Amino acid sequence: MTTRREFLKSALAVSATAGSLDVAARETHRAPPTGVGLLYDATLCVGCKACVAACKAANGNPPEFSTADPLWDTPLDTSGYTFNLIKVYRHGTMETKDAEQNGYAFMKTSCMHCADPSCVSACPVSAMTKDPVTGIVAYNPDQCIGCRYCVFACPFGIPKYQYDSPTGRIGKCELCRHRHKDGYYSACAEVCPTGATLFGKTTDLLAEAKRRLALKPGTVTTFPRGRLGEAAIPGVQWRPEPDQRYEGVVGNYVQHVYGEHEYGGTQVLKLSGVPFEKVGMPKLPPYSSAATSETIQHTLYGGLIMPIAVLGLLTWRAKRAVKPEEGDDA
């Protein structure tokens, strides 16, 4: 019994030491100030799905069918082959656009490019990374082991896997980063006829979103199309564009920029006339789960201090109990 008491004492001593190391909690990361993203304004969206088609073309993705006759690309959700989708909210008679009651509304589904992405924290082999300048959450199939922890972890259900292939990849929006070197930005924003989807620096997009929220619904204002502002990325020269601005009517917004604070902020921002929870955008806390998870990991394993201390304790105990001269087994 004495030995057990001794052991417990030393165990307590170890945990006390580990506790006094003052392990700092890992704070939720903030998006880089140069980060780029999208602003989606559901009140401007007409549901034409030009962005869905352009996304497929830009990423070389095949059509997917949900109807009896495989005539058009009709995916019901994003998938390993569909990185961007416009979904519809329907209620009652569906008379009024952007009304919660007896109305309908559109919502874009694609990667939010979180400031502190769960997929990046989850990925064991750094196949999901967040660019320190653009903040784009990028995927590298050559590094990916296909464990699908990113699919499991994302609160927006964004990374998807290609289950039908023996060499399946993860598929998700990467803001068309492969087109940047040729001066092209995200295809969805480029083709959007109403400017419902804009590409730009997230700080610029947030300012534009707040400008719209401050306007009186029903009044007329100028809406940009395509690319907003300069969205400077080192080494990237955007192709010149004509002035595409137009006069339009201010929508009846919910006074909330989705993505400003959710999970510590996202680089894709959204405006809507219908409450976000009704159009499939989850209510999330202002801190990321990645921060919680990594705080636990770093507390337990930071600098391998705790494991080494425990190993020392265990070795000391085992040295006394395992007797080599007996030639006994373990």
Next chain:
Amino acid sequence: MNAHAKPAPLGGPLLNAVTFTAGVLIAVMAVIVLVRFFYGLGAVTHLNDGYPWGIWIAVDVVIGSAFACGGFSVAMLVYIFNRSEYHPLVRPALLASLFGYTLAGVAVIVDLGRWWNVWNMFNPWTVNPSSVMFEVAVCISAYIIVMWIEFAPTFFEKFGMTEAKRRLSKIMFLIVALGTLLPMMHQSSLGTLLVVAGEQIHPLWQTPLLPALYLTTAITMGYAVVLFESCLASAAYRRAIETPLLTPLAKVMLGMLIAYLVVRVGDLLWRGAWPRAFAPSLEAIFFWLEMAAFVAPFFLIGSETQRRNPARLFLAGVALMLAGSLLRLNGFLIGYQTVIGAETAGVNYHYFPSLTELLVTVGMFAVEVLGYVIITRRFPVLPREAAHA
């Protein structure tokens, strides 16, 4: 005092109804695994983007490796807490662990969508040390190697390699220490895996205390597996039951169980998740099933007299194995939702394992049974019986 019966091979035929059945099940699994590698995960599983992890992860790896904690739990009792009276239980428990973990490792490869890149998990230039998955993978891999070394004396004895055995015995204390640390690390981290999924895990199973909950239940499941396996081996091989060892072991197990339940219930109250257990939902039903299984051992073996009854010990072992399994199944599948508020997002994902998926899981357990029978019959694992010798 001293002188436990030395382990000895049981002998007897290798081909019987049990090993034949196991062999058939393993052959079936091999065919399905082949199809999976040629046609993709979708060809043999019901996995989908709403449920990217199915039973191959939740059962084969998460639950399977917890079942394989017998070796670590008993070795900890014997070598760390210096309770040498339990020594005869170490080898058989270690053998079951060895198979459990090795198969969990194999099951992961079958489940990996891009398995040919798996070396990236051990490549210092690609690993992400902040990833819980990385910690789990590295610790499990290391533990499998450590366990084979820990079990090596059994093979050395069989093949008369006394010199090798003597040399190994000199560093065995270090192997034992590592063999205790590594499972503590990854069994807790298997719980931490869920933390990053945040709101996608039902509040009844999402807490920062997950590592503590998974570690304590893995240890109690380890003892439960020893009870289960000792009773089963005694019945199947018609050997005397090791009741004088199992009775006090069961008491240790109940002690750990009380500690677990205090933390578990305390956490639910403290986080205010308790009311969710009373909401009419599938999650609540499974929560109560889980709790009932955790509490059942107190009714089965609560008194000393009951703990001397092998049938009750067996049932208590089964109850706790079920309880720990439900905790894991509930966290990873029942209480998991890929898109928060999926109904408004217009997506509707369901998952129930396909027959082929189930057959692979069954096949994995068949490998364990077959391996256990072959090794105990041919290698010195179980203590020699006076009547048998």
